[in-house]
Amino acid sequence: MNIGITGASGVIGRHLSDLALRRGHEVIAFSRNPKRVIPGCEMRPFTTEAAPAVEGCDALVHLAGESVLGVWTAAKKRRIAESRVEGTRRLAEAVAKMKRPPEVLVSASAIGIYKEGGDLPLLEDAALGEGFLAQTGKSWEHEALEAKADRVVLLRTGIVLAKQGGALPLIASAFRLGLGGRLGPGTQWMSWIHLDDLARLILFCIENRDLRGPVNGTAPWPVRNAEFTRELAARLHRPAVLPVPAFALRWLGEFSNELLGSKRVLPGVATEHGFPFRFPELTGTLADLL
Template sequence: DAVVHLAGENIAARRWSDAQKARIRDSRISGTRLLVDAVRSGSRKPQAFVCASAVGVYGDRSDEPLDEDSETGTGFLAEVCKDWESETCRLDNVRTVQLRFGVVLSPAGGALAKMLLPFRLGAGGRIGGGRQWMSWVALDDAVGAIHHALFTDELQGPVNAVAPQPVTNSEYTRILGRILRRPTVLPMPSFAARMAFGELANELLLASQRAVPKRLQETGYVFARPDLEGALRHQLGH
């Protein structure tokens, strides 16, 4: 038996008001606490408890390579992720894994789905200076990482669920434009991103996290989509 907990309010659904930030936090912390309490009070313990987290736990870290031994960071998302992960640490005698997901790529939803229309219209471009690192993972490998966490007994604690080849925002923009055969010459300046999205821009669009999947690879996980261009072509059918 195992528990897999992935639920939480979409962090990019809308501009962050105080109420939205409370929903983002409470949906993660309260939901995890409820499940942990249920496991602790139950007579039959699962063999594993796998809980989602995010590379946002590292904060904005420029081009520093980040593995699971790196220090956590500061900021709203970093604090939410730290508290989220801490809830699972209350479990005794149950193997717990906190999967720190990067941006999960799928045309059915999330960041990629939101980018497709402007890019297809030729209105895509880098955000800010474009030097910020983006840790991503193909949907296939996000599912694969969950499966690996469930069935790999030596895997415990934080695990970066990201592809082994992170890219900068400029690289991502150029690759997506090339696949869609559209120009990417309309950048969004940092000030415009902040005006449009407020605090969300600083923590999601302009923050830099260059995470690497050290623990996944050490325990034998083989990525189906290790490079961005191959992953996007597969997802978009190009």
């Protein structure tokens, strides 16, 4: 297939492009900087101002957007919301103009869309939340559903654990400096996924014609923050003695709510359709990545 990927230069996009190429697909990578080289990919421009040239794509994967990691200032929140909502609208406009629409659009979303659930398992039909990330996620998914693709998959991804970027290298650096510790009470659930499983799940969503609507992109065994902290400390042979109190995270703005909130998200649809996770539990994942 010809697979068009926005945000192909990001952590998930690079791994996905690589995997897709190795499986014999062609990859068209959309970027704000189309002069950038992503090995093996045809490059095309992608901006929030104009509909991108998506003609010829059999499948689209939409990953582009401002990172949610970091301090949520008013300007950062605006960039997060605008890049996602406007970017998705432009993509849907481009799809509407295609002579032959793509078979599927897999559009990134996040588990931040769910309402906090404490210890309750959250499947794809769980209640949605009201905070900034949940509201942004709802608008973002709404725009994706407007696309006239035969199928639209809304991939609600958890914390992606990767060597190359995202949250894990940041957390591991703190632990290596002896600054690692559970966040707040540590009882909150963390729903994570190994980068390789996520990239394989995206291709599974493209190839499996039964899949449409929300699909949770999380591993089958989420953990509490205290357990994540213990596992990581053991893997890095560092103590995890410094719990980070909830108030100390408040400088991150509303982003701290995402770190302290509890979301025990399970991959209901992926499991039901027999997706074979290579890294279903945390110990093996950290052993592979660190």
